[in-house]
Amino acid sequence: MFDKDFIHQNNYTVLQECGLFTDVPEEHLKLLLKNFYQEKWPRQTCLVHCEKFLFHFYIIKNGRVKMYHTDFDSAKEHTIFLLKKGDVFDLFCLLDGIKHKAYYECLDHTEVLAIPMDKLRSWLQSYPEYYKNFLSYAGRSMRMLEENVSQLVFSDITTRLLHLLLKNINKLQNINDLPDKELAFLIGSSRAVVNRHLQKMKKMGFIKISRNKVQVEDVSLLMQHLENNRINKN
Secondary structure, three states: HHHHHHHHHHHHHHHHHOOOOOOOHHHHHHHOOOOOOOEEEEOEEEOOOOOOHHHHEEEEEEEEEEEEEEEEEOOEEEEEEEEEOOOOOOOOHHHHHOOOOOEEEEOEEEEEEEEEEEHHHHHHHHHHHHHHHHHHHHHHHHHHHHHHHHHHOOOOHHHHHHHHHHHHOOHHHOOOOOOHHHHHHOOOOOOOHHHHHHHHHHHHOOEEEEEEEEEOOOOHHHHHHHHHHHHHHO
C-alpha cells in the first residue's frame, strides 16, 4: 500500500512540476492524474511508429529522449529536441491531430507518464482555461526551433558547439555524458568534426574531458572565444 501511495504521490509531483500544469489546482490535476499510467523504456529504445503518438501523450518522469529526423538515403540524422524530465511529447499531435513524422530514442533508461490522447483532450474541453499553458509550451518550442534553424544556416560548427555548451552551462548533466556522435546530431555536424573541436577546446583550457564527460573549466574563456569567433567571421 505504501509503495502504491508513494508512486501516486510521485506521479502527482511530476505533473505539478511539468510546465503544462504548474497553475492547475489540485482538484483538477487529480482528475487528470487518474488517467495516467507509467511506462518504462530501456536505454536505446527506438520509437519509430508515428501512429503511436496520435493516440498517447507522454511526460518524461526520468531519463532523456531525443526527438530526431533522419534521411535514410544519406543516413544523416539531426536531433530536433533533447527531451528530459518534465518535457512532453507529442504536442503537435495533441493540438492538430495529424500524424507527426518524427522519431524518438531513449538515451537513458527512461520512465514516462502516459495518457490516452482522447482523455487529455476531454480534460482540456472540460477546463479550456488551461489551453494557454499548452500554447505557451508550443510557443517556447517554436522559438527553440527558430534558433536551431538560424544557427544551422548562419553559424559555423565552432559557434554552434560553443552555444550548446553555454546554453547548458547550469545543467551540463543534460549533455556532458553524451558521445560525440550525439553532440554532433544536436548541432548538425559529424562525430569526427565535433571530437576535433572538443579536443581543441580542451587544449586551450576551456573544458575538461574525463570518462566521456565534459566539464567547463572557464566560462569567461568560452564566452570570449565565442565573441572572437564572431568578430573573425565578420
